[in-house]
Amino acid sequence: MTDSHIPRLAPHEVRDHLKPVIVGGDILAYSYVRELNRAYGIPTCIVLATQDVKMLSASRFTDYRMGVNVHDAESLCAALESIAAELTAADARAVPLILGCDDVHARMISRAKARLQAAGYAVPYIDFELLDTITQKRNFYEMCEKLGIPYPKTWYFSCGPDGPEKLPVADFPYPLIAKPSNSAQFQEATIKGWRKIYEIESPEELADVWQSIRTSDYDNELVLQDFIPGGDEAIRTLTTFSDATGDVRVVSGGVVCLQDHDPTALGNPVCIMGQREEAVIENAQKMLRELGYRGFANFDVKYDARDGSFRFFEVNTRCGRNTYYMSLGGVNFTTLIVREFVTGEAIPREEAYRPFVFSVVPPYVLKRSVSDAALLSQCLTTLRKTTDPYVLSYAPDTAAHNLWAKVMYENQIRKFKRFYWDTDGKQLKQGVQE
Secondary structure (H helix, E strand, O other): OOOOOOOOOOHHHHHHHEEEEEEOOOHHHHHHHHHHHHHHOOOOEEEEOOOOOHHHHOOOOEEEEOOOOOOOHHHHHHHHHHHHHHHHHHOOOOEEEEEEOOHHHHHHHHHOHHHHHHOOOEOOOOOHHHHHHHOOHHHHHHHHHHHOOOOOOEEEEEOOOOOOOOOOHHHOOOOEEEEEOOHHHHHHOOOOOOOOOEEEOOHHHHHHHHHHHHOOOOOOEEEEEEOOOOOHHHEEEEEEEEOOOOOEEEEEEEEEEEEOOOOOOOOOEEEEEEOOOHHHHHHHHHHHHHHOOOEEEEEEEEEEOOOOEEEEEEEEOOOOOOOHHHHHOOOOHHHHHHHHHHHOOOOOOEEOOOOOEEEOOOHHHHHHHOOOHHHHHHHHHHHHHOOOOOOOOOOOOOHHHHHHHHHHHHHHHHHHHHHOHHHOOOOOOOOOOO
């Protein structure tokens, strides 16, 4: 499949004729909004969501719409076609640009790529066959094995009718990590005690988790992995942008000083400090070249102090929730999408590692949560020197938007008290609304 149906604009036409349509109501949605405004002066992005997320609906830069069932692929596609017709009726030069905010919508958009291009959209996502292949964790780890990229020791079990009724729970080392092979399907599944990632500490706990997933409507594989020693500070994130030849043009990444510890959001970094790791970059580039990958990719990696390796966990075939950190590192991430998929401009090879800290939590949370004293000191020092480290705080936006952004920021103190400080740093497994 080619992108021949995507209309092109000259760079000076982007402000007036590029019409971003964003699916989802999270931090990434606002990252798109503010960075497109900052880079090009785009006055309004259409945002489709199912709830009234105040920091987005109160923004002067959003046309916020809640009437679309964004969880149903056909409803979403029909709505997007209608929006494209609306936009082009108002402006014959309009170029709609579709942007999703999570794995589910990346899959929906990729699967409907030809249909959306026919409606006039620029679609900055890889073809569905490739997306579906590499986002299945078994396939991802098989590629790591082929290319000599380190990854954790891993076991796979089908949760469908062909899977075992019980797991050989006594045969595994503990602690373990349990997670779905297909994150998008798991996100939509109905599972008692659902967690994004499961930290398993005993055979009994694994048996309970297996029972809850095995009897749910999730029928893909469950992945069990050796727990790599180390806390949040051992985790690394890498974001890359590749052109149509599969060549990585821009890269940025860092050390995760702190993750979210709410079980429904476990694994989402809430504080990232820029840090370049050559081995991580080299292995990511090796994989992306092998795939002929185009666009944004985000890799989750963890440093294994036992052998000094960086072990790859997964690749997200889209902008990650925290891709704004690339902007902090020196390259406005939205300009890469526009250059590659809209204007056709050449993208210079750059590394976005200007010193930065991306943080969506107050310094108080970092001081109470980051146990590595040296890392904490460096993080706080760099944070003080970073301009706009909190993506939701944007001075040109409305007072109402910035008030809601402040509320969300301060609310992190309550969240960390409940899910981290009151549990002695352990994942809260009981008392979460199911």
